[in-house]
Amino acid sequence: MSCEADLAKTLRERGYRITSQRRVILHILRQASDHLTPGEVFRQAQASLPGLTETTVYRTLEFLAQVGLAHAAFGSSGKRAYELSEHAHHHLTCRKCGHEIEIPHERFAALFAALEAENDFSLAHNHITLFGLCKNCQRENEFSSEEQGRRKAD
């Protein structure tokens, strides 16, 4: 109820329509534990909605983002991926292993507010990903450096 009701309200008010495609895709995003690419959503959605097109998935995902129901992110794959927008957050993503650390938006709030004020700019809901190396992969890097050093010395 609350899901459907929310959807109805959010969309109808603005003149948008509720379709089976949107319901299915939204449902898939709800189930998902993390970000999903259009391709992944498409494959899952086909099961419940045989006729569905990949084109529609792309457009629906982008639509949901526009309306504010979903948020796009660029993960380590480099491809766009979507997730439902619950609490605002950002990510630290490891370039080696893909491990993701979630950072609550509050951590960025002060800086963002300052940037808005200083630049007469009104920030939208951003969902950023900062790349780097996680704890483990940093260690591995040290190891390989040592090894390389030893090799050269031989």
Add this chain to the structure above:
Amino acid sequence: MSCEADLAKTLRERGYRITSQRRVILHILRQASDHLTPGEVFRQAQASLPGLTETTVYRTLEFLAQVGLAHAAFGSSGKRAYELSEHAHHHLTCRKCGHEIEIPHERFAALFAALEAENDFSLAHNHITLFGLCKNCQRENEFSSEEQGRRKAD
């Protein structure tokens, strides 16, 4: 000289090779006033290097980013675009008109350092784009809201 010398040093040291393709693409990035997409680079590069392939442009651009000579960014087009890495910076980009404001990295340094410390994470050189509305486009939005309000009231 300094350009070529830099290039030689940066690449040869690590076992990479200097090729005409890399030189041309790098040269194009140097001329560019702002971020260029692979497609744009390709079109410009073809002039000086007829045989060049689009594939090579993609790979070279990504290569230059890996080596740290270039940096990727996701502009308002949503497509990846590259630029040379001079002083570290980030962007505030308007979703309406595409206007870009450059923010020096220093503005982010403190927060980033804190995030690294708090999460045992080692951030790479990130180049982020925050979307929103520029001064002008914010005003335009107000106007259209007013108009809409009036229309409904009629």
Add this chain to the structure above:
DNA sequence: ATCCTTATTGCAAAAAACTGCAATAAGGAT
């Protein structure tokens, strides 16, 4: 229940990105 407007979808085709593999060419060694 039926009609109407038009937002949304599917389809077909294009553009953009990515891959595997064999041919090419840097650049260090002789």
Add this chain to the structure above:
DNA sequence: ATCCTTATTGCAGTTTTTTGCAATAAGGAT
């Protein structure tokens, strides 16, 4: 100057993403 190793490129083909347009269907009105 010639040879050799292998990093890099081009080519052909695949996958991913985007676009134009006609057909479809949501949902307000009658």
